[in-house]
Amino acid sequence: MEPPGDNGGCSFVEALNEKYSPExxxxxxxxxxxxxxxxxxxxQGSPMKDRLNLPSILVLHSCGISRAGDQAEIAAFCxxxxxxxxxxxxxxxxxxxxxxxxxxxxxxxxxxSSNPLAESRLEPHVAQAFSRVRRLVLNNTQISWDIHPKTExxxxxxxxxxxxxxxxxxxxxxxxxxxxxxxxxxxEVRKFGSMFPSLETLVMANNNLASIQDSKDVLQRLFPNxxxxxxxxxxxxxxxxxxxxxxxPKLEEVRLRGIPLLQAYTNAECRSLMVARLPSVSxxxxxxxxxxxxxxxxxxxxxxxxxxxxxxxxxxxxxxVTKYGKxxxxxxxxxxxxxxxxVEVHCEExxxxxxxxxxxxxxxxxxxxxKVVQLSTKSMRLYYINKDSAFGPEExxxxxxxxxxxxxxxxxxxxxxxxxx
Numbered sequence: 047m048e049p050p051g052d053n054g055g056c057s058f059v060e061a062l063n064e065k066y067s068p069e070x071x072x073x074x075x076x077x078x079x080x081x082x083x084x085x086x087x088x089x090q091g092s093p094m095k096d097r098l099n100l101p102s103i104l105v106l107h108s109c110g111i112s113r114a115g116d117q118a119e120i121a122a123f124c125x126x127x128x129x130x131x132x133x134x135x136x137x138x139x140x141x142x143x144x145x146x147x148x149x150x151x152x153x154x155x156x157x158x159s160s161n162p163l164a165e166s167r168l169e170p171h172v173a174q175a176f177s178r179v180r181r182l183v184l185n186n187t188q189i190s191w192d193i194h195p196k197t198e199x200x201x202x203x204x205x206x207x208x209x210x211x212x213x214x215x216x217x218x219x220x221x222x223x224x225x226x227x228x229x230x231x232x233x234e235v236r237k238f239g240s241m242f243p244s245l246e247t248l249v250m251a252n253n254n255l256a257s258i259q260d261s262k263d264v265l266q267r268l269f270p271n272x273x274x275x276x277x278x279x280x281x282x283x284x285x286x287x288x289x290x291x292x293x294x295p296k297l298e299e300v301r302l303r304g305i306p307l308l309q310a311y312t313n314a315e316c317r318s319l320m321v322a323r324l325p326s327v328s329x330x331x332x333x334x335x336x337x338x339x340x341x342x343x344x345x346x347x348x349x350x351x352x353x354x355x356x357x358x359x360x361x362x363x364x365x366x367v368t369k370y371g372k373x374x375x376x377x378x379x380x381x382x383x384x385x386x387x388x389v390e391v392h393c394e395e396x397x398x399x400x401x402x403x404x405x406x407x408x409x410x411x412x413x414x415x416x417k418v419v420q421l422s423t424k425s426m427r428l429y430y431i432n433k434d435s436a437f438g439p440e441e442x443x444x445x446x447x448x449x450x451x452x453x454x455x456x457x458x459x460x461x462x463x464x465x466x467x
Contacts, residue, residue: 055136057115058146061106062123066099103129107157112136114145121149128152133159133183140168144175157183159200164188191241194219202226209237221247229253230281236260239268246271251278251301258282258290265293274299274329283307285360289323299329315350322347323362348373387454393419393462404454409445411460419462431459 056064104127111132114120127150137143137158147153156179164187173193176182182195186203194216200223207228219242229235232255238245248269255277260268272294282288283306291300300320302308308316321327321335321343328335344366351363352375384404391398398418402411412423419426429439430452439461440452 055110055112057113058106058111058132059115059119061109061111062100062104065104065106065109066101100124100127102127103131105131106135107131108134110136112138113142114149117145117149120146124150126152129155131157132161133157135161137161138163138166140166140172144172147175147179153179155179155181155183158187159183159185161187168192197221199223207234209234209241211237211241215241215243217242217244220244221249223249225249225251225253225276227253230256232257232259236264236268244271245269247274248272249276250280251276253280255280255282257284258287260290260293262290262293265290266295269294270296272297274301276301277305278302279304281306285319285323288320289360289362291324292326298327300324300327301331303331318343318346319350322366323360345370345373349375383450387458388456389454390457390459391415391418391462392459393421394464400460402449402454402460404448404450406449407445408442408447408449411442411449412445415460415462421462421464425465427463427465429461429463430454431461433457433459 100123104124112135130146130150130153132143132146138161140163143158147156163184166189168190170192176193176195178196180196181198181200182193183200184193184204185200188204189201191210191212194212196218198221199219202223202225204224204227206224207230209229222238222242222245229250230253235250235255238248258265273296275291275294275297278301280302282302285307288302288307291297302320311319317330320330321340324330325340348363348366348370351359352373354363386401386403388399388401391400396419400414400418402414406414408428409423412426412428415421415426415428416423428442430442431439432453433455442452442460
C-alpha cells in the first residue's frame with residue numbers, strides 16, 4: 047500500500063493514480079489507443095488494482111513528484127510504458143529516479159528537465175540504470191556529466207562553461223543537444239569527440255563558441271562520424287572557422303545563423319558564400335543545397351572576390367577558378383520601372399514640354415493638364431502618340447488606367463483635343 051504523500055511532494059505512484067484514475071478517464075479505451083487496462087489480478091493489496099488505463103506514454107510534468115513510491119506497483123503497472131515525462135517536478139534524488147527507471151523495463155525516453163538535481167550525487171551504479179534508456183532529457187537541471195543514455199542526450203540550459211570528461215566513453219550516443227549553455231572554448235567542445243566517438247549530431251546553438259581551433263587531422267580523428275552540427279548564435283567571426291567544417295569527414299548538414307561573421311552580409315550573400323565554401327554540405331540552415339544552387343553560389347563566389355588582393359584571396363577561390371575559369375563581372379541591368387517621362391503636350395497651336403509621373407492614372411493626368419491647356423477635365427480628350435510607332439494616336443479614354451501601362455517614353459506626345467459643345 048502506497049503511503050500518503052508528505053509536504054515535500056507526492057510519489058510517482060500517487061501521481062500516476064491521480065492522473066489516470068477513472069475520475070479523470072471515465073471511458074476505458076482499448077490497446078489500439080495506446081491504453082492498457084490493468085487486470086483484476088494486480089498487485090496484492092494495491093489501491094490501483096483494476097482501476098487504471100495507462101498509455102504507453104505517461105505525461106506527469108508539474109505534478110509535485112519527489113520520490114518513486116512502491117516499486118512493485120511501478121513494475122506491475124508500467125511494464126508496457128515506453129516514454130515518461132517527469133519535467134518540472136520536485137525530484138532531487140537520483141536514487142529515487144533510478145527506482146522508477148529500473149522498474150519500467152521497456153522505457154526508451156524520459157524527460158527530467160527542470161528538476162532540482164544540482165546537489166544530488168549520481169553514483170556509478172545508479173547511472174548505469176540509464177544506459178538502456180535511448181533518449182534522456184536533462185535540460186535545466188545543472189547535473190554532472192556522469193550519466194549517459196543509449197543514443198540521445200539533451201543537456202540544454204545547464205550553465206555549462208566546461209566539460210568534465212567521463213570514463214568510460216559512451217560508444218552508442220548519436221545525438222548531443224547542448225544549446226543555451228556557456229561553452230566558449232573549443233578545448234571544451236573537443237572533449238565530446240573522445241566521450242562520444244559515434245556522435246552524429248551535435249546541437250550547440252546559443253553557446254558563445256569563439257572559434258574552431260583544431261587542425262584537420264585532429265578533427266577527423268575526434269569526430270569521424272559527425273554528420274550534422276548546429277552553431278546558431280555562436281561567436282564565430284572568421285571565415286577560416288567556417289572552412290574548418292570541411293575537415294569533419296562525414297559532415298552533411300550545417301546550421302549557422304546569427305554569428306558575428308555574417309552581420310555585414312545580406313541573407314543571399316551569406317548563403318552563397320557559405321555554400322561555395324562548404325562543398326560537401328548538402329543541407330544548409332534547414333534547406334537542401336541543389337546542384338544548380340551550388341553552381342550559382344560558386345560562380346558568385348568567384349565574382350565576389352574578383353577585386354580582392356591576391357594575398358587576401360580565400361583558398362577556395364583558387365580551386366573554383368580552376369573549375370570555372372576566371373569569370374567576368376555580370377552586366378548591371380536596371381529592371382526597375384520608369385517613374386517619370388518627359389513628353390510634348392500639344393493642344394491646338396500650343397506645345398508645352400512637361401514631365402509626368404508614370405504611376406498616376408489618366409484622371410490624375412487630366413488634372414495636371416488643366417493649368418497647361420486652360421481646359422477643365424471634362425472639356426478635354428486625351429490621345430497618346432508613340433513617336434516610334436507607325437500606328438496613329440491612341441485615345442486615353444479610361445480614367446483609372448495607369449500611365450505606365452502605355453509604355454510612355456521620353457519624347458512621346460500627349461495630344462489634347464477640346465471637346466465640342
